[in-house]
Amino acid sequence: xxxxxxxxxAGAVCPRCSEMDKLTIxxxxxxxxxxxxxxxxxxxxxxQSEPKEIDTRVNKTKEEKESEVQAxxxxxxxxxx
Numbered sequence: 001x002x003x004x005x006x007x008x009x010a011g012a013v014c015p016r017c018s019e020m021d022k023l024t025i026x027x028x029x030x031x032x033x034x035x036x037x038x039x040x041x042x043x044x045x046x047x048q049s050e051p052k053e054i055d056t057r058v059n060k061t062k063e064e065k066e067s068e069v070q071a072x073x074x075x076x077x078x079x080x081x
Contacts (some may be wrong), residue, residue: 009034025031 006024013020017039025034025045032045053059 006035014039014041015043 006026012023014036020041035042
């Protein structure tokens with residue numbers, strides 16, 4: 001029988017026994033679970049879709065960069081004083 005590879009979650013606190021660094025995460029039958037190695041707590045995790053990456057000038061395509069319009073205001077240096 002295949003045994004799922006369990007990974008510890010650094011800094012995570014068990015919701016049942018409140019022990020820190022005792023939770024593991026693993027996949028079983030296409031589902032994600034978390035389990036406490038201290039008290040035996042086990043729960044299926046329902047993960048949301050991956051968060052969308054924040055748009056920056058680095059990850060935009062050339063077309064997206066070119067389509068942006070920025071207003072420019074010209075100031076007459078003679079009218080500053």
